[in-house]
Amino acid sequence: MNAVRKKEWLCPRNVVAGLAAGAMLAVAGAASAGVIKIGASLRMKTETGEKYGQMVVDELSAINAAGGVNGHTIEIKLLNDECKSDIGVANATKYAYQDNVHLFVGSTCSSVSLPIVDVIHKAGVPMLIPHSTNYKITLKGSPWVFRVPISSRFSAAAAAKYTAENIGTKIAYIWASDAASQADAQKFYEYIRNFHGEGPLYAEQFQEGELDLRPHLLKIKALQPEALMISAQSQDFARGLVQSYEVGIPPSVKRIGGSAASNRPAPILAGDAIKGVFFHAAFSYVDPDPNAQAFVKMTTERYGVPTPDHDFSQAWDLVQIAKRALERANLTLSDDSLAADRAAIRDALATIQGYKTLGGGVVDFCADATPECRDGNKTPVLIEYTKGGEDYELRVIGKTTFGADFGLDGMQEEAAALRKSLDN
Amino acid sequence: MDLLLDFIIVGLSIGIVYGLVALGISLIFSGLDIVHFAHGEVYMIGAFLGIAIVSISGVPYFGALVGAMIVTGAVGVVIERVFYRRLTRGGGGYTVAGMGMIICGFGMSVALQNVAYLIWGAAPHPYPVSFGMPIFLGNIALPKSYLYILVSALVLMAVLHTFLTRTKLGLAVRAVAYNKDTSYLMGVNVPAMISLIFGVACAMAAVAGVLIGPINYVQIEMGYLMLLKAFAAAVVGGFGSLPGALLGGVVVGLFETLCAGYLIASYKDIYAFLLLITVLMVRPTGLLGIIVKVKA
Amino acid sequence: MAEQAASLRFIDATERGLTRLRAVHPLAPWLVAFLLLAPLPWVLLNTYHVFLANFICVMILLSVGLNIVKGFCGQVTVGHVGLYAIGAYTAAVMSVNFGMTFWMSLPIAVMVTLLAGAVVGIPSFRLEGAYLALVTLGLGESVRIFISATEYLGATNGFSGIPAPRIGDFRFDTYQKYYYLVMPVMLLGVFFSFRILRSRLGRGFMAVREDPVAAAAAGVNVRGHKMIAFLISAGYAGFAGALYAHMIPGYLNPRNFTVIEMVTLLLMVVLGGLGHIWGGVIGAIIVTIVYDITKDYYHYSLLLFGSVIVLTVLFMPKGIGGIIDRFIATRRFIAIREGRATRPGSDDAA
Known part of the structure; x- marks a missing residue:
């Protein structure tokens, strides 16, 4: 009985099936070359989290529909990290080493972004931050980190x-x-x-x-x-x-x-x-600026959000910045060029200058791995509530634009310690 | 001195809140010998149901209260029959069933939280009711909800006490609480009694949810945060004693508020837990508890 | 019929293999296990899988420890995550603020966690069941809240910069290298758990679990056994915590030690088999892998976890370990019954 069973599973039919499966896998692998892969880790289980996550996906789909970026299509994957650092680190590690993404987007929470910096630094993946405001994130001094929102x-x-x-x-x-x-x-x-x-x-x-x-x-x-x-x-x-x-x-x-x-x-x-x-x-929906109002109109019509907050607007800004960088980057997108492509996107991001966000602040990145270069938006908007309740109202008190090196005095020691820990 | 009075008023008011939630916990324990770790989620579901009913135009707040009670009680009975039946029949204790009930409670709490998320989403909701001017006690403006909570807690206690001591059904419930096997032999429909106790306790959790909702926004995570404080209240007052639950709540509220007031306020929750642990170690019966149930 | 016979043959072959290995040397099966696990980083597809393997090893340590005190000794503790946090933060503080190496911070972390375990164990002398559950829950939450409100421990910004362990110039700073640190510790942990649980001490634990009064009457020092069980589980948690702290990226945050993590740990032990000697190992592996596979369905993950816990308690109280045991026992039973009819001269060793 044993002899019969051995021959059974090694029969020609199974061998052919196995080879065919292998061939299909190989083809699938090859087909994914030529696609820009973005991995995002955000706090998804919130009311706005779902909506602006959807908005990011929609924007990128629109880009793909219009022919993609330099002919490449963009693929984005969204994962929830629930504001927990161990989940965020796992997500980032998965994106970096299993999904082989070219660009990482995340996270919402500063306590998650902080350890992710170490992960992407080691893996060499550019990180574009949508919402985290804690100043330490860029103080760590990794050349792979770019922050869109306003640092605390x-x-x-x-x-x-x-x-x-x-x-x-x-x-x-x-x-x-x-x-x-x-x-x-x-x-x-x-x-x-x-x-x-x-x-x-x-x-x-x-x-x-x-x-x-x-x-x-x-x-x-x-x-x-x-x-x-x-x-x-x-x-x-x-x-x-x-x-x-x-x-x-x-x-x-x-x-x-x-x-x-x-x-x-x-x-x-x-x-x-x-x-x-x-x-x-970083943004107020009552800002009379025409760009801001056009954005508000879009979110009202498409997502049913008549009063978008700055989480929404910064997600939008992030997509636009990513698009610009991806257009500038010289990408090969083959299986072997992963490291080179990632570096190319990083360098392209570092050239983004003069991007005006929806809130009015201007994002300037540069190549040095310092907070001066990597904290993009430097224009907080001061807003006051004039009325509360369901039909609440706000007014903009004013906007202040800071110099890129503001608030960094006396931080040298902390910066050095953070830098050192990055290479641990 | 002025500040001390303020702290006392604040502590009493939050203590009444804990006590109301603790009533249901104590009832389940005295009737079924088990501690239900998903009670916080039942409380949360009751609060959401209350909002849903209040949002239907023309339904007064009191009607929403009753409606939420009925629906949540029914949900509780369903959960008990479908999931807990094997475990509640076995009773608590250090049996596998006892530990099983505790573990099951944790699992149910997590699952219910997710179900609530799928139905109502993650955003916090205000209660669409307004009670007018608050009550002024000293320098503190207490929203009227606290008064309603106090009144409801006392009413519930009185109603339950009458039910348990003066009615035949209540006698059956007490018999089941005392000894299930003997009650079976005496002809009591034990499974029905168990479902009844559980359903009533869940209805009480809903009452707490609907009453506390206006002063504390309704959100899917509200159950877990309330649960531990309510447990502390039930323990301090004495598991199984209904007046004890309220008294325990007040003690916990006062203790944690005064400690936060005169010590480091950032550790406020730790003070409540320390009280819980100390009472359990020193006097497990709590203040008014009668029997030490060594079993779970 | 045929595959029943095949599975029974497989079970018997494994048994015979193990017996022969043990005949060579009692530790031989463990050495073989080590040799089988050692090339894992090269076999796995990518670094992320190695990361998962590292994480699984840490979780195995935690689950095995929890299983000892909860499954074997029957003490209802739901604050285990607090001990894990104490181990992790102690190692972190020792290495970052006091400049110690990993080889010093680890033993100190374990010792501090043992102390904390003793504190958790004392209530178990007087309390049982839900009362003990409440106390341990309160203690676990207090640890987390204390950490989150204390600047020295990083508070809500977390504690970062925990260095990778080093031997001379060699640093365990990649997941592949770290694997060779966690895997041997994990194997040793499992080995010791087997030794403990199959010894007189283990039987004492089970006696305490089943009926403390009868155990006391039979001469078992109930309090002593309870304390030892708590201490052992705390030791495991200390090791797990220190290993987790020093793992890349060397960052700790109080949000990693909440009740949700406790429920996940509970799921591991319950699913693997509460009181089954392989329970912790099986549960840790399955839960971590399933969690990773279902990552895209984060809307439903808590529902899945909760439902599995409830269903396991109701329908599979002995967990997967219990199912495997029953499977083996049923096969053997069938074989005995048939053996009498069709296989003369076979030994009735089953």
């Missing part, structure tokens, strides 16, 4: 400058337990401390989703600040605002938000409590 060293400084000049310097801070919110608050009070010599009145963290911020707020009320910064994602931010009024912090104390304050749920959840609150962002 600019945005928080703009808000801090405005506050110090118009409101005062006695400020209390509470922030949620995520890296972006923490960095916004930190850079804000560092600015006040460095330029006005006054430390924070109160600086504490709370867990994301915390139901009761009133203990913090009661302590803050006793300190009688001139302003209160609540740096958190929209839900916690709204709750903090509402509870700040509940505990009796007077309306004269100006409330300030971090960049996440621009996200759509915030004013709807906070209602009246958000009136008069200002924050910094």
Whole structure:
């Protein structure tokens, strides 16, 4: 019986099938040459995450439909990292070594982007960041990293400058337990401390989703600040605002938000409590600039979003920048040219200059692996809520453009330590 | 002194919130000898159902409350019959069924969270109701919801107490809680009682969800965050005692608020957990619990 | 019929092979396993798979440890992720802030985690079941919240810059090289778990799990066994944590140690077989691979995990390990029954 069974599986029919399968695989492998592969890792399971992820895919499909980039088609894959660094690192590793992408896009959360820098640095894949604002990401000094959004060293400084000049310097801070919110608050009070010599009145963290911020707020009320910064994602931010009024912090104390304050749920959840609150962002949908308004019209019609926030606009900017770079890059796109193609895209990205984002800030990249060269947008927009609730309203207070090296004094030590860890 | 009073008011108010959620947990434990780790997700589903019903025009808030109670209670009964039947019948304890129930609870909680995500999405939702001016206690403006929560918790406690002690059905429930096998022998329809207890507890979770929704936005992750605090409340007050659940909630709320007020506020949740652990180590019966159920 | 006979022959052949290997030397099967696993980085298709293999080894260590205290000793602990975090952060702090090498930070991390394990073990003397679950859950969450609110540990920005281990000038700075660090540790971990669980100590654990009162009456030091079980599992978690911390990219974040990770770990142990000697290994491998395959379907991943846990508890309480055991036992049973009729002179060794 044994002898019969052995011959059975090695019979001619099976051998031919095996060879055919192998041939098909080989052909499939060859067919993927000539395609630009982009891998994206974002926080997808949020309301806007899905929509702007869809927008990125749609834009790239449109490019493909119009003939692609220099005749090459673009293929993008989206994965969710849920703002968790181990998932993000796994995604980036998968893209770099299994899917062999030419360009990596990610991530939404700073705490995920930080370790991914090490991964793409080692693998040699260009990284185009859509949303992470923590200043350390570019301070690490990898030549593969390009940041489109506004680094926290600019945005928080703009808000801090405005506050110090118009409101005062006695400020209390509470922030949620995520890296972006923490960095916004930190850079804000560092600015006040460095330029006005006054430390924070109160600086504490709370867990994301915390139901009761009133203990913090009661302590803050006793300190009688001139302003209160609540740096958190929209839900916690709204709750903090509402509870700040509940505990009796007077309306004269100006409330300030971090960049996440621009996200759509915030004013709807906070209602009246958000009136008069200002924050910094890269874009505002009430910006009268014609480009901004055209974008708003597009998102309303295509995705049913009449009030896009800067997550949306920065995703758009990223696609445009990627498109320009891909057009400039000299790509071979064969199986052997992976490293060369990746380097070509990196070098092409480094030549992007003078790209005007939807928010008005201009993105200039250059070749040096420094924050001066790789932090693209340097123009935070200061925005104030004039009305809360379902039909909320905003107005643009002003825009400040910073020099490329702003906020980097005294960072040399930290930069050196980060650089060293990159080569670990 | 003024600040201390403020802290106390705040602590009491959040404590009542924890206590309301803890009522359902305590009921399940006293009736079925199990701890249901997916209770937070039931609470969350109740809150979402409440929003859905309130959004139907013309339905008053109270009607949404009742509606959410009924639907969530029904969902709870379905889950119990389909999934937990084998485990609840075996009772808790250090049996495989006991540990199985705990593990199953974790699995169910994660699965329910995903189901809620697929139905309602990840965005936080406000409650489309408005209760007018808040109540002013000292310097604090407490939204009226806290009052409704307190009243509802007391009403629920009274209703359940009457039900359990004065009605025949309640007697059957208590018999099942005491000893399932003997109750079987006495002719009690034990499976039906188990489903009833579970359904009522889930309905109570829905009440909590609908009442807490207006002061705390409704979002799929709200269950997990509330669950641990509610467990602490149930433990401190004494597992299985309904007044204990409320009392425990108040104690936990006060303790964590005062510690946050006078110590490092960033560690607020840790204080609540430390209280939970200390009570379990020192006096597992809690404040008002009667029997130490060594079994799970 | 034919394939039943074939599978039984396969099982018997494996048994005979193992017996012969053990006759050569008790450790021979493990050496063979090492030799089989050693060329894995060259066999796998790309570096990402090697990354997965490294991650699986770390998860195996965690699951095996958890299985010892939970599956074999029956203590309901759901804070294991906290011990993992303590191991990882201790190794991180030792190597970055105190400049120690990996070879120093690892033992210190394990020792600190052992201490923490003792702290987790003490409540188990008084509490059981859901009460113990609540305490361990509270402890695990407290660890995470403490880390996320403490600047020294990096808080929410995370702790970065953990260096790769080095021997002289040689650095374990690629996934391929790191594999040869984690794989032997994993193999040793599994080996020791087998030794422990098949020894008197292991039987003591199982006695405590089944009926502590009867065990005490039979002379088993119940408290001692519980504490030892917790300590052993903490040791495994310490090793796993330190290895994870030093792995590329050398970054830790408190969001990696939440209840969701705990549920994933629980899934590994339950699916592999709670109380089955191979449970941790099987579960870690299957869950990690399935998670990777279903990455594109992230909308449904939690639903999948939760459902598998619920269904496994209800219908497969002994997990996949239990299914394999039953399969082997059924085949043998069938063979015995037929052996009497068709195979005269065969040894009734089954």
